[in-house]
Amino acid sequence: FKKNIKNKLKIFKKANKKKHQKMKEIFFDYINNFLNFSEEEQDYYWEFCEIKRFKKNEIITTEGAIENYMYYNVNGLFRMFFEHEGEEITTLFLHENQFVSVFDSFLTGNISKYNLQAITNTDVVAIKRELIYLLYELYPKAEKVGRLSAEFYYLELSKHLYNSLILNATDRYNDFVKNNHELAKVLPIKCISSYLGIHPNSLSRIRAKLKPKN
Numbered sequence: 001f002k003k004n005i006k007n008k009l010k011i012f013k014k015a016n017k018k019k020h021q022k023m024k025e026i027f028f029d030y031i032n033n034f035l036n037f038s039e040e041e042q043d044y045y046w047e048f049c050e051i052k053r054f055k056k057n058e059i060i061t062t063e064g065a066i067e068n069y070m071y072y073n074v075n076g077l078f079r080m081f082f083e084h085e086g087e088e089i090t091t092l093f094l095h096e097n098q099f100v101s102v103f104d105s106f107l108t109g110n111i112s113k114y115n116l117q118a119i120t121n122t123d124v125v126a127i128k129r130e131l132i133y134l135l136y137e138l139y140p141k142a143e144k145v146g147r148l149s150a151e152f153y154y155l156e157l158s159k160h161l162y163n164s165l166i167l168n169a170t171d172r173y174n175d176f177v178k179n180n181h182e183l184a185k186v187l188p189i190k191c192i193s194s195y196l197g198i199h200p201n202s203l204s205r206i207r208a209k210l211k212p213k214n
Contacts, residue, residue: 076122
């Protein structure tokens with residue numbers, strides 16, 4: 001019996017090691033778009049990274065907490081939202097092959113105004129805040145990775161704010177589908193409506209009108 005358990009644990013450990021190696025390759029393939037880490041450097045910095053898996057609907061960072069991690073999203077989908085008068089207001093969706101964090105809290109060290117949630121099961125490479133800043137000191141070029149991630153975050157929020165103020169409900173939905181075609185197929189309507197600022201019933205009517213007729 002014990003031998004059987006040990007064999008199962010050995011198989012699990014081997015599979016887990018293979019998965020971690022694959023995640024390492026994906027992570028440094030992305031990083032090496034900006035930096036050129038040697039194999040030795042990759043092995044060194046990988047020791048400081050953590051592999052985490054978040055379950056669907058799991059809250060990773062809560063409103064009022066301080067964001068201490070930057071996550072490289074290997075697969076899955078996240079959203080940022082805050083609560084107002086009992087309603088969840090979605091402000092941003094974060095896709096795979098991107099860095100994910102509550103960036104304003106991460107950059108300033110102030111408490112977060114947002115919640116970060118996994119919408120699907122997700123696998124990430126997690127890096128602590130202090131390690132990233134040490135990396136910046138050793139490799140000034142590494143700041144480019146952080147800067148591009150922060151720029152993406154603020155550009156997306158800026159575009160979202162502009163669309164919310166200028167576009168009508170139908171145009172907001174059309175723009176969302178145009179830029180997030182696959183996402184629009186899988187997200188619950190409540191999640192999309194909270195992002196677009198459209199009541200779920202109104203959004204259902206908009207989708208029905210836009211649906212191709214046979």
